[in-house]
Amino acid sequence: MSRPDRAAACSRPALRWTALLLGALLLAACQQQMADQPRYQPLQKSTFFRDERSARPLPPGTVARGELREGALYTGKANGALVEALPLPLTLALLERGQERFDIFCSPCHGRVGTGDGMIVQRGYRRPPSYHIDRLRQAPIGHFFDVVTNGFGAMPSYAAQLPPEDRWAIAAYIRALQLSQEAPLADLPPAERQRLLGEKQ
Numbered sequence: 001m002s003r004p005d006r007a008a009a010c011s012r013p014a015l016r017w018t019a020l021l022l023g024a025l026l027l028a029a030c031q032q033q034m035a036d037q038p039r040y041q042p043l044q045k046s047t048f049f050r051d052e053r054s055a056r057p058l059p060p061g062t063v064a065r066g067e068l069r070e071g072a073l074y075t076g077k078a079n080g081a082l083v084e085a086l087p088l089p090l091t092l093a094l095l096e097r098g099q100e101r102f103d104i105f106c107s108p109c110h111g112r113v114g115t116g117d118g119m120i121v122q123r124g125y126r127r128p129p130s131y132h133i134d135r136l137r138q139a140p141i142g143h144f145f146d147v148v149t150n151g152f153g154a155m156p157s158y159a160a161q162l163p164p165e166d167r168w169a170i171a172a173y174i175r176a177l178q179l180s181q182e183a184p185l186a187d188l189p190p191a192e193r194q195r196l197l198g199e200k201q
Contacts, residue, residue, distance in 0.1 A: 074164050076149065082142030088168050098173030101166050105158055114177045126154045131174055132181050144171035
């Protein structure tokens with residue numbers, strides 16, 4: 001092999017490595033430019049928008065992903081009217097959860113049995129209506145969910161503290177309280193009926 005041929009053979013691998021190295025550098029440079037794109041930092045001033053805020057307000061009606069809350073479970077309404085029936089299965093666990101949440105959030109004003117004589121009322125706060133008046137006994141169950149969700153009169157909204165399922169549990173427990181205070185004698189088991197009739201005589 002002549003000297004020029006030997007030099008050409010030796011330079012081929014060097015050229016390959018040089019080309020690979022240059023290609024890698026070019027790719028790295030492109031990636032770095034893409035990673036360092038111009039962007040605003042949070043709350044940074046912007047000269048592009050008239051209000052000079054880089055953080056743009058959300059368009060009206062924007063809903064966070066996974067947070068679209070439609071239907072009776074979330075609104076208490078169907079076709080624009082308050083629902084008459086509980087949108088969850090009525091179970092003992094639901095009533096127990098409703099009692100627990102009611103005792104924490106509602107009884108300070110409404111009292112343990114819903115007569116409106118809670119501890120806060122006894123200390124001068126405005127008295128809420130009893131759950132046992134005809135107007136509230138005849139109200140659809142969606143009314144109680146709606147009031148807990150949106151507030152009413154002096155009562156604030158509890159939507160931030162109670163998820164929809166807990167608000168329905170409270171509504172179901174209020175119905176149980178109403179039944180407990182006005183249950184017809186015929187609805188009681190025979191042994192309980194006899195006991196009550198014996199106490200009255």
